[in-house]
Amino acid sequence: MGIYQRNNGVYYYQIKKNGKNTRISLETKDRELAYRIYENYIVNKLENKLLNICKPIIESNQRPAVEAHIQESTIAIQDTRKPILVAFNEYIELCASQNLSQGVIQSKNRLNELLKKNKIKYLDEINQKFINEIVSKYQKDTANRYIKNLKAFLNFCIKKRYYDRADFESLTFVRQDDNIREVIINEKDYTKLIKECKDDDFKLYMMSLWHTGCRPNEITQLRKSDIDFNKGTAKIYQTKTKKYKTVYLMEYFYTYS
Known part of the structure; x- marks a missing residue:
């Protein structure tokens, strides 16, 4: 456990999956920020474990009150200003645990790079303007891949209670059609x-x-x-x-x- 630093200065932490050590990048060279991100990951992991342990042993006459307390605790740890860096690391960790190919994971990481390029640091900063710019700036296959990965990431965040489904449904995830072609020059x-x-x-x-x-x-x-x-x-x-x-x-x- 703990964080480590690569030769290029970027911090990461290690987890063991299927008997193998997997490195999860913290995407920062700032030691203090790296520790904060890692601490957030550990706290969330412990809270999930405690909820899973406590729920089965609740007495039937105590269940309504305790479950209400659990629900309140879950809502309390929900962060509407969740840093994308933290949420995306958790998402990539989940993808790695599902034995997705390296190519698929790299494709998902390119979405993270695009979010950084557009200086989008929090989930509530993802808006319709950002989606429309993806469609207008990139070729069909690239744009559609970004849109697909963005939807998958936001659905993950909804399940983790980092993102509101109402915000998700307010967005229009436009895809480029196959028949859209721009004529650059004509014969004349x-x-x-x-x-x-x-x-x-x-x-x-x-x-x-x-x-x-x-x-x-x-x-x-x-x-x-x-x-x-x-x-x-x-x-x-x-x-x-x-x-x-x-x-x-x-x-x-x-x-x-």
């Missing part, structure tokens, strides 16, 4: 752009993007050995899938090659 713009290109290499680059639909980094990594001039095709390496795709080339490629 493209023709004008090509006419203005004075450098042949850059002109070839722009024409390659337009005719193949490849990503900019895929075109810059294209080598002459990837091109089959007899068939008029090129093999494009996709960094996301780690596979090659074949695209057909227009006649301009032979002009500039």
Whole structure:
């Protein structure tokens, strides 16, 4: 038990799960803050254990009064200004105990980084504006992943009585539709752009993007050995899938090659 410090200065504590030690980051290099967060974790853990021990041995004639006291105690420890740092550490600890993959946990941690980036320190600071900005600023898959992880985290906080369900239901968790596409340039713009290109290499680059639909980094990594001039095709390496795709080339490629 206790807190420890990594080489980079960030504090963490250890718990044992399935016979293995698991490190839970406290996400801070401030020793005093780290101790406060860890103390909060220990207190919550002890209170939950005491409630579980005391409840089964309550006499039937005493049960209503004692259960009312337990309910009052539960409400008393509810913190409407719960620091997200504390709540998120508990959430990640739960996820780790459920043997979720490292990729899933990393995805959830990216939500925590986004909250930090937007300087959201408390649960009651999560609002509709924050959700709308996620949808408007990020690509479809990324935005939908953030929204999904945010809903899961807030549902966890509701169960822990850190967050009010009424606040949750007041939010609209918008998802980006598959059919939403923004046209960056049209054919008229493209023709004008090509006419203005004075450098042949850059002109070839722009024409390659337009005719193949490849990503900019895929075109810059294209080598002459990837091109089959007899068939008029090129093999494009996709960094996301780690596979090659074949695209057909227009006649301009032979002009500039």
